[in-house]
Amino acid sequence: MQQSTLQAIQAHAVADYPRECCGLIVATAGGEAYVACRNVATTPSEHFILPAEDYAAAEDQGVVLALVHSHPNAAAKPSDADRVICEQSGLTWHIVSVGQVTGEAPECGDLQSISPCGYVAPLVGRQFAHGILDCYTLVRDFHARELGIHLNQYEREDDWWEKGQDLYSLDRLRAEGFEQIEGEPRRGDMILMQIRSTVPNHAGIHLGDGQMLHHLHGRLSEVVPYGGMWTERTRYIVRHKEARHG
Numbered sequence: 461m462q463q464s465t466l467q468a469i470q471a472h473a474v475a476d477y478p479r480e481c482c483g484l485i486v487a488t489a490g491g492e493a494y495v496a497c498r499n500v501a502t503t504p505s506e507h508f509i510l511p512a513e514d515y516a517a518a519e520d521q522g523v524v525l526a527l528v529h530s531h532p533n534a535a536a537k538p539s540d541a542d543r544v545i546c547e548q549s550g551l552t553w554h555i556v557s558v559g560q561v562t563g564e565a566p567e568c569g570d571l572q573s574i575s576p577c578g579y580v581a582p583l584v585g586r587q588f589a590h591g592i593l594d595c596y597t598l599v600r601d602f603h604a605r606e607l608g609i610h611l612n613q614y615e616r617e618d619d620w621w622e623k624g625q626d627l628y629s630l631d632r633l634r635a636e637g638f639e640q641i642e643g644e645p646r647r648g649d650m651i652l653m654q655i656r657s658t659v660p661n662h663a664g665i666h667l668g669d670g671q672m673l674h675h676l677h678g679r680l681s682e683v684v685p686y687g688g689m690w691t692e693r694t695r696y697i698v699r700h701k702e703a704r705h706g
Contacts, residue, residue: 468494473530479504488522536572541589621661638698
């Protein structure tokens with residue numbers, strides 16, 4: 461990375477603070493350049509969404525070499541979500557930290573870089589990032605890794621259950637190949653729960669032996685006993701038609 465590119469990144473990170481900035485490093489006809497992009501996330505101080513039209517505009521200037529974003533008030537250490545999306549992007553990522561001491565101007569700190577290396581988030585202990593690593597992502601990953609069943613991805617807004625959306629409707633689940641079951645759950649069954657919502661808005665996976673794998677907002681994914689409050693909040697349990705049990 462050229463010094464002029466780094467300086468442009470740092471200036472963008474400071475200008476957008478306390479929002480996360482995002483941008484692209486592009487090889488243009490005139491050399492390497494940093495192209496500042498918009499962060500259109502609804503919670504821009506927590507994560508970023510770089511719009512497709514900004515990416516396309518950068519591509520019009522040259523070959524995209526890397527993606528950049530800032531971590532306001534946090535170290536430049538990549539999160540699990542950063543590493544997952546880095547893999548999907550196929551690009552090198554540069555992350556810059558930026559913070560502010562009371563009464564002083566924001567300043568950039570360290571910069572860390574990651575590249576696609578085959579990383580996959582663990583099923584247990586992954587960090588939460590809605591739409592990237594959340595309860596539905598965990599369900600999808602479990603089905604793919606443990607059962608060889610590939611479920612569709614769905615775009616989902618923050619607090620989608622408060623906006624008239626129903627990610628876990630029985631109609632959608634049936635379209636994915638799930639069937640509602642009665643009786644005792646088995647390993648791999650999907651548990652749909654309702655937490656301060658009018659529709660089921662949380663999903664877990666039954667692991668057998670009274671254990672459930674799930675991922676709550678703001679917490680690491682974990683295995684917990686399936687009982688008590690979780691059974692009280694359960695609305696239905698479904699099993700994929702391709703699931704095989706011994």
